[in-house]
Amino acid sequence: xxxxxxxxxxxxxxxxxxxxxxxxxxxxxxxxxxxxxxxxxxxxxxxxxxxxxxxxxxxxxxxxxxxxxxxxxxxxxxxxxxxxxxxxxxxxxxxxxxxxxxxxxxxxxxxxxxxxxxxxxxxxxxxxxxxxxxxxxxxxxxxxxxxxxxxxxxxxxxxxxxxxxxxxxxxxxxxxxxxxxxxxxxxxxxxxxxxx
Numbered sequence: 001x002x003x004x005x006x007x008x009x010x011x012x013x014x015x016x017x018x019x020x021x022x023x024x025x026x027x028x029x030x031x032x033x034x035x036x037x038x039x040x041x042x043x044x045x046x047x048x049x050x051x052x053x054x055x056x057x058x059x060x061x062x063x064x065x066x067x068x069x070x071x072x073x074x075x076x077x078x079x080x081x082x083x084x085x086x087x088x089x090x091x092x093x094x095x096x097x098x099x100x101x102x103x104x105x106x107x108x109x110x111x112x113x114x115x116x117x118x119x120x121x122x123x124x125x126x127x128x129x130x131x132x133x134x135x136x137x138x139x140x141x142x143x144x145x146x147x148x149x150x151x152x153x154x155x156x157x158x159x160x161x162x163x164x165x166x167x168x169x170x171x172x173x174x175x176x177x178x179x180x181x182x183x184x185x186x187x188x189x190x191x192x193x194x195x196x
Contacts, residue, residue: 002040004040007032007036008040008161009161011029011036012033012037013167015030015032016175017171019131019171020178022178022182024067027060027063027064027067028060031060034057034060035057037050038054040161044156044158046113048105048111048117048118049117051121052125059128059132066132067132077133079135079179079182079183079186080134081135081137086135087137090126090141093122093126096122097118097122097126098121098122100122101117101122102114102115103118104118116148117152120148120152123141123145123148136180139172139175139176140176143173146166146168149162150165150169
């Protein structure tokens with residue numbers, strides 16, 4: 001463990017906790033986390049995960065804006081559900097992304113885990129985009145990817161990061177329940193406000 005991994009641990013925990021609370025400040029905390037993990041993952045040979053952090057930085061800027069202005073009439077974005085068509089598209093994109101990243105890693109890097117690095121990268125990209133749209137299913141994607149990440153980081157001897165992802169897994173379960181509760185409350189409020 002080094003100071004970069006420790007700072008990544010701290011900022012990552014703060015970021016996910018703020019996401020659970022549906023707090024817009026999760027985005028700048030996430031950007032700080034991404035900067036630390038660019039370094040950690042590169043030095044560990046997880047090249048796709050390292051490059052993924054740059055995508056997270058850019059999509060975090062979009063997510064920050066979208067949470068503040070992506071709702072009706074540029075209001076704050078509300079929690080929503082993914083359509084069946086949307087979910088089919090997310091699954092297809094993740095599958096294609098996995099194949100693409102695995103091939104790139106296998107051909108152009110010395111990665112020892114190209115399939116798992118590619119799979120977690122593709123799933124993470126999908127989950128992060130879903131989060132920027134406040135789609136409740138993002139939590140299911142993060143739960144699935146965190147389970148894989150825990151094993152992958154243990155294998156790569158990133159023990160503190162593996163513990164962080166175990167904490168993320170617990171937070172994702174809490175986040176799913178919290179967002180489901182808020183969505184029920186929001187649906188009830190909309191029904192009460194509807195004209196009779």
